[in-house]
Amino acid sequence: MLRIAVTGRPGVGKSTVVAKAAERLVREMGLKVGGIRTAEIRKEGTREGFSIRDLATGETGILSHASGSGPRVGKYHVNLEDLEGIGANALRNALACDLVVIDEVGPMELKSDEFISAVEEVLESDRPVLAVLHRSSKHPLVQRIREEFEVLTIDEGNRNELPEKIVEMLR
Known part of the structure; x- marks a missing residue:
């Protein structure tokens, strides 16, 4: 069971890399992917917040x-x-x-004990996981993921190749 986490500075493309890798795994391998995806909510070019989407139900x-x-x-x-x-x-x-996708385990998500509990249930399972991690969080759950997962740091130089690398790792 492979578990991969991606991290990097805000806005570098962590969610995009995870989404591209998950889409390829569905398309090429027929994997059933569940979990969450977050995205910016923008109005007239200004970020006003973030949405959350259930990947299985939409x-x-x-x-x-x-x-x-x-x-x-x-x-x-x-x-x-x-x-x-x-x-x-x-x-x-x-x-x-x-495959379980968790986008993201960061300061907002960590405000909920219910969310933390759900992530812990995923970690206790035998499911492969692809997650986005906040880069500087010291929260015990984030630290656990850093210790148990293969952690890839995204930057402008590697973000275009990382979806392919992740797909290959999860094959």
């Missing part, structure tokens, strides 16, 4: 937004209802899939 919600309530991370408020209702549930349901 259900999408708000992970965080500049307006609203909930625990704060920087200028964003974490939407615990969607993080837990969509995110944690998607991870638990992904245990029935061939």
Whole structure:
């Protein structure tokens, strides 16, 4: 069972690399992929927050937004209802899939004990995992993933080749 985590500075393309690798694994190997994907929410070129999507069902919600309530991370408020209702549930349901994608284990996601518990359930399973890790988090869950996973650091020089490398590693 192979477990890969990608990390790097904000905006370098971590989520894009993971998405491209997962799409190729589905297309080329017919793998059933479950888990979550996050993406920026932009309005007129300005980032206002992040969405969260269940890869298996397509259900999408708000992970965080500049307006609203909930625990704060920087200028964003974490939407615990969607993080837990969509995110944690998607991870638990992904245990029935061939590959679990977790995008991302970072400060926003770590505001939820329910999400942390779901990630721990994935880690205790025998499922292959492809995850995005916040680069500087000292949270015990992030530290555990760093110790147990093959960790790849993304930068501008390698981000175009990494999806292929990940696909090859998971074949």
